[in-house]
Amino acid sequence: MWNQARIVLIEALVVAAAGGALGWFANALSPRGIELGRNYFPGGPAAGLSAGGAGAARDRLAAKGLQALSHEEALALLQDPRAAQGEVLFVDARDDSQYQAGHIPGAWQLDHYRMGQYLPDLLPAALAARQIVVYCAGGECEDSEFAAVVLQEAGVPRDRIWIYTGGFTAWQQAGHPIESGARGSGLSPSPPASP
Amino acid sequence: MNHPLHSRPWNLPDIVGIAARAILAATFIGMGISKALDPVDFLKLIRQYDTIAQPWLLNLAAGALPWFEIFCGILLLIGVAGRGAAVVLLAMLAGFTAMIAWRGAAIADMQGIPFCQVRFDCGCGAGIINVCRKLIENGGLILAALWLAGSSRSRWALRWSWSKEPASLEG
Numbered sequence: 188m189w190n191q192a193r194i195v196l197i198e199a200l201v202v203a204a205a206g207g208a209l210g211w212f213a214n215a216l217s218p219r220g221i222e223l224g225r226n227y228f229p230g231g232p233a234a235g236l237s238a239g240g241a242g243a244a245r246d247r248l249a250a251k252g253l254q255a256l257s258h259e260e261a262l263a264l265l266q267d268p269r270a271a272q273g274e275v276l277f278v279d280a281r282d283d284s285q286y287q288a289g290h291i292p293g294a295w296q297l298d299h300y301r302m303g304q305y306l307p308d309l310l311p312a313a314l315a316a317r318q319i320v321v322y323c324a325g326g327e328c329e330d331s332e333f334a335a336v337v338l339q340e341a342g343v344p345r346d347r348i349w350i351y352t353g354g355f356t357a358w359q360q361a362g363h364p365i366e367s368g369a370r371g372s373g374l375s376p377s378p379p380a381s382p
Numbered sequence: 383m384n385h386p387l388h389s390r391p392w393n394l395p396d397i398v399g400i401a402a403r404a405i406l407a408a409t410f411i412g413m414g415i416s417k418a419l420d421p422v423d424f425l426k427l428i429r430q431y432d433t434i435a436q437p438w439l440l441n442l443a444a445g446a447l448p449w450f451e452i453f454c455g456i457l458l459l460i461g462v463a464g465r466g467a468a469v470v471l472l473a474m475l476a477g478f479t480a481m482i483a484w485r486g487a488a489i490a491d492m493q494g495i496p497f498c499q500v501r502f503d504c505g506c507g508a509g510i511i512n513v514c515r516k517l518i519e520n521g522g523l524i525l526a527a528l529w530l531a532g533s534s535r536s537r538w539a540l541r542w543s544w545s546k547e548p549a550s551l552e553g
Contacts, residue, residue, distance in 0.1 A: 198463050199469035219420070219421055225437070227441070228437070300422040
C-alpha cells in the first residue's frame with residue numbers, strides 16, 4: 188500500500204512539473220500571454236475589499252499620489268476649447284472591447300496590460316498635453332490608476348495627470364455623449380441612463 | 383492477447399470512475415480555456431485574493447495556471463497518469479476552495495450580508511457566481527478527485543498508472 192502511495196505521489200510530482208513547464212511555455216508563446224517580468228499593478232495592494240465609493244477611490248488615489256477629478260470637472264474639461272487643440276487629453280484605460288463599444292468622445296486608448304500596443308501612439312500627444320484625464324469603468328476599477336503610473340513612468344509630469352473617478356459608468360449613466368469604434372469616428376446616440 | 387481483466391463486466395466503481403474523470407476533465411479543460419483566452423482578466427481576479435505579493439509569481443500563476451489546468455484535464459480525459467493528475471487537482475481544489483471561502487466570508491462581513499448571499503467572480507472561469515454554490519461544486523469535484531486518486535485502475539485509459547501492474551482496463 189505504501190509503495191502504491193509512493194508511486195502515486197511521484198506520479199503527481201511529475202505531472203505537476205510537466206504541467207508547470209507546459210504552462211510556462213504556452214504562456215510565453217501565446218499572443219495573449221502575461222509578461223512575467225512586469226509589475227502590472229504598480230503603486231499598492233489590491234483594493235478588492237475596500238468599502239468602495241468615491242471617497243474610497245479618492246483615498247486610494249491620494250495614497251498613490253494621484254489627483255482625482257469629479258464628474259462635473261471631467262465634463263467641463265471635455266467642453267473646454269483646449270480639448271479640441273490637444274491640450275486636454277482624455278485617456279480610456281479599459282480593454283479594447285469596452286473601448287470599441289463606447290468611450291468618451293476623442294479619448295485615446297491605453298489598456299496598460301497591452302502597453303506596447305497603445306503607448307507609442309499616445310505618448311507624443313500625452314507629452315504635449317497640459318492636462319490628461321484618465322478613466323476606466325469607475326467604482327473599484329483601478330486600471331486608470333495603473334495607466335496613470337505608466338504615463339508618469341514614460342515621462343509625463345505627474346501634476347498633469349488626473350483620474351476621473353466616476354469613470355465611464357458614471358459618464359454613460361449621466362447620458363453624456365459617447366463615441367464608439369475608433370477615436371474620432373463620431374458620436375453615437377447615448378443610451379438612456381440606468382436607474 | 384486478452385488480459386483476464388479486459389473481459390470483466392462493468393461494475394459500479396467503473397462507472398463512477400468514468401463519470402468522475404469526465405466531470406473533472408470537462409471542468410478543468412473548460413475553465414482552463416476560458417482563463418487562457420483572457421489571462422489579463424484572470425490576473426486581475428487572482429490579485430483580488432491578495433495572497434501573492436511578488437508580481438512575477440502572480441504573473442506566473444495567471445499565465446501558466448490555465449494551461450496547467452488544461453493539461454491535467456487532458457491527462458484525465460485520455461487516462462494517462464490519472465492518479466497523479468487527480469492528486470494534483472485535489473491539492474489545487476483544496477487550496478482554491480479555502481481561498482474562495484475566505485474571500486466569501488470577507489465580502490459577507492464587509493457588506494453585512496449572509497455568507498450564502500455573496501456573489502462574486504472567484505476567478506474560476508465561470509464568471510460571477512454564488513459562493514455557496516461554488517463551494518458545493520468544489521466539494522463534488524474534490525470527492526471526484528479523491529475517488530480517482532484512490533482508483534488503481536480505470537476503464538478507457540491509455541496508461542492509468544505507472545505502476546508495473548497493468549492497471550488500465552479496456553472497455
